[in-house]
Amino acid sequence: MTRRDRMMKDLDQDIREHIAIETQDNIDRGMSPEEARYAAVRKFGNVTRVQEDTRDVWTFVWLEQLGQDIRYALRMLRKAPGFTAVAVLTIALGIGATTAIFSLVDATLLHPLPYPHPEQLVRVVDDLPGVGAQDVGMSVPEWHDLQRSGIFEYVSLAVYGPVNLTGSSQPTRAHYSGVAPNYFALLGVKPQLGRTFDPEDQTPGFTLEVLISDGLWKRSFAANPGILGKSLRLDDDLYTVIGVMPAGYHDPGRTSEQRNTEVWAAVGFAVPGRTPPLRNRRRTGATAIARIKPGLTIAAAQSQLDALVASLQKEFPEDYPLQSAWTVRLVPLKETVVGNARQSLILLLGAVGLLLLIGCVNVANLLLARASARGREMAVRQALGAARKRLISQLLTEGLLLSLVGGLAGLAILFCTRGFLVRLVPDSLPRLNDISINWAVLLFALGASLVAGAIFGLAPALHAGRVDLTLALKQEGRGSTGSREQGRTRRALVVTEFALSLVLMIAAGLLLRSFWDLLNVSLGFNPQNVMAVRTWLPEPNDPKTDMYGTPAQEAPFLRELLRRGRTLPGVEEIALGNRASIPLNHDPTQSPLVLEGREIQSKQPPLVETSSVTPDYFHLLGATLQRGRLFGEMDNETAPPVAVINEAFARTYWPSSDPLGEHLKLSPEDSAWTTVVGVIADARTESLVESSVPQVYLSLYQAPSQGASKELVIFLRGRLDPAATPVQLREQVQAVNPELPVFGAQTLNDALSASLSERRFSMEMVGLFALTALLLAGLGIYGVISYIVSERTHEIGIRLALGAQSRNILRMVLRQGLGLAIAGAAVGFVCALIVSHLMAGLLYGVRPTDPVTFAGVALLLIGVALLASYIPARRAIRVDPLVALRHE
């Protein structure tokens, strides 16, 4: 029994008692019992009203009304299943798509770092603005300085690269990271099994202990819990597994390979028995991350760091020449992980938001149409005394209910298709967090549904109170055709819809044009029929056991590989290169450049893209020789070292003189100079977007793989079978050395398209949203024109009866649709101009005001509008004047 029920029961008793006492009083005053009771009841007043008023005291009136409204709304929605299905589906699509994109944004932009106190994590970047070099890497003494500075809780270095994992059935390559022992203490991550490295470990060289990822553990070790203490062979060295990282753990790397590191080894960043590392010997490719001391802001840490840098520059003027202007920059780790994906994601969120808005406008239009059909019902209810407030809250409830049902349906669709959707997201998109439907995402979906419901529920609700009762009630049978004002609102809604669609279409059009331009850019090399297959030369910790340590050791192996590769079926050409020689699909591999006669810079040399290749590489890729010669078989390990440069390199470093015969070094410690023998035309091998990046090529025979470039790439051209060729090649490679893994077979066309994956993703998504928007806008204009036509059936009938040509009628109706479309396009143009300028950074080769896109999209929209108006227009000219005149 509720409190209300209890109180009401008490009240009944009270009232009985009250009347009894009053009756008794009256009897005492000398009335007859019957008279007395009657007087008492009269004095008391209306018992029912007293009960009702008291009941109201104990009732949440609004709650009861809400219950009524919901029940009524459900009944109304059930009564119009067609309308309900269309509206719910529109909302479901809108909310589902918006929520899907939001979950992506949530995992990448909002919570990019799944570590404790992520706001304290920074990346430490060394710049040499004086020589135009950025992110040049940190030297080991600088690292020690930072650790001792008192600004940071931890500073850690990490180097990334692949590593050969042998011991299982087939040698495999794993993503590897050599990290300072304090790395995991810095991130604050615990393993699921075993332990991490001891952060205080000062052992120089490699500690022969590794941590492995959950994925590797499950894949290669069948999730064996006894893995701890087992040995693992990495590049010919034996390591002990000391821990397994938790599932879902990712490194805060910049590329997807770095983020998917599978093996971590602790590195001391000092070699025993060798001279201590030099201050100006920067670890290029090493990532320095740090955790700022608690309570310190990044800005405060940066200013303390600036002071430290200034004092170090004074202390070591030799290592930090003034002209290089050494600076150290702290970048929030979040930013370096998210990188330039931010813009694409925000664009996607904006696009899908627009789509949702268009969906809302569409449903608002449907609701308005229905409201005018229900005008009589509303009028009757109002005439019977329903307050305007109650009618509005009734309509709002219907809108909200519709949006919540739609939102639920959207979530259900999302939930069922999430596996498929996640696969659509390109790997290059940074996500350390798994994309998931978590509380934040659910809350977002709820919020979006409520806002959507309020938006489209409001339009009919605002009109509900303004019905002219006499007019509406006088109309017979049919629903009232709605006020003039309602028609205006519906037209305004369609104009809005068209404007929003135009914005989306133009955004999609610009992205499509950028993508198209990139696809059709002149590459400067020929990727057709070329396949790249990788292998990895082991790099043991002890250089003495390295069987490919010197050019003399490695070159015969390379020649044997070439000879065997050439025998494979379908192979017409074969060449070798290091990791950096794969077009478009590698991290920048830069070497410090020293030019003969300009050694003054050598303390802080500029960095240049470097790759090592065998002579046939240039012909295989179709590079164009401009001057001098390419490599030949005579440029071998015994000949003087030579280099081929591209035009951009020549322009940058010898703008006014002939580079041929000039000398350069790609490492300050090298003793021998390398002679430039040839210049090739620029090609987009570094990046599709940039037409000319200075590049230098060395002969692979003379410059064997080193460090991060121990990866060897075998290029094959010919009629290749993408499935069989890698297997045949593996047999040949392992015939030379059975320990070598063969992996990563990829055609260059695939590599090309992989380098466009992120752009393709945002283009496809925005394009999909834009097409949906176009469809919705078309439906919207169709609805409004149909409505106008049906409203004017009578008038059209008269016109036809009076002899109007059907052509004229057709034109009259089409003009209405055209007018709406043009008004929408005009508004949309202005918005699209703003939006296109905001997304300029995502465009390539096309201006944000590209007239072709703008005009094309506008024409397309107007075409759709005409088509959507044509169908009801044809209905209009088929009106039988007799029927139309009898109408009403």
Add this chain to the structure above:
Amino acid sequence: MSTKEQRERIELLQGTLDLLILRTLLLGPTHGHAIAKAIQFNSDEVLQVEQGSLYPALHRLIKRGWISAEEGTSENNRRAKFYRLTVKGRRQLAVETSKWDKLAAAIAQILRPTEQEGES
């Protein structure tokens, strides 16, 4: 038509009736009929409370926590609800009384500006 008039009358009475009930209960807990009688008697029969309207007001005061209800026995030995002023209600009575005084004074001042010193 009549609904509207009645509602206006209730609203007019509402705040005042609450105040009168609280004031009556200050003398001690009592039952509904006695409250009605007391208001009538103490106002020299000027204020005719429609007895039924007392009950929604009583329940409203219970809900606000200004009075509480308990079982008791009336003077002629019948079971009845006795209403008692709570501490909160006592405070509220003070507030309401001073509010009423101010209101009455202000209205009196407007209606008879010349006699402002004399009465109030």
